[in-house]
Amino acid sequence: MTETISPEMKTFMEDLWGAEGDFIDTPLGRGRIESVRTKAGIDLEVMVAINDVDGFTLFNGTVLAAEHGIRS
Numbered sequence: 318m319t320e321t322i323s324p325e326m327k328t329f330m331e332d333l334w335g336a337e338g339d340f341i342d343t344p345l346g347r348g349r350i351e352s353v354r355t356k357a358g359i360d361l362e363v364m365v366a367i368n369d370v371d372g373f374t375l376f377n378g379t380v381l382a383a384e385h386g387i388r389s
Contacts, residue, residue, distance in 0.1 A: 334353055
C-alpha cells in the first residue's frame with residue numbers, strides 16, 4: 318500500500334522533522350518542540366512543552382498540520 322500526501326503536507330512534515338527547539342501552535346496552545354520521531358506510515362510524533370500544561374504533550378504531525386490549515 319502506498320500512501321500519498323499533498324506537497325504542502327510533505328513540506329510541513331519535513332520542516333517539523335528538524336524543528337526541535339522551535340515554537341509551534343497546538344490545539345492546547347503555543348509550545349516548544351522537545352522532540353520529533355517517526356511513527357507508522359507518513360506521520361510523526363511530536364513532544365511539545367506547553368506553558369500552562371504540566372509536563373509534555375504528544376501530538377501527531379497530522380494534527381499539528383491541521384492546526385495550521387494543512388490537509389494531506
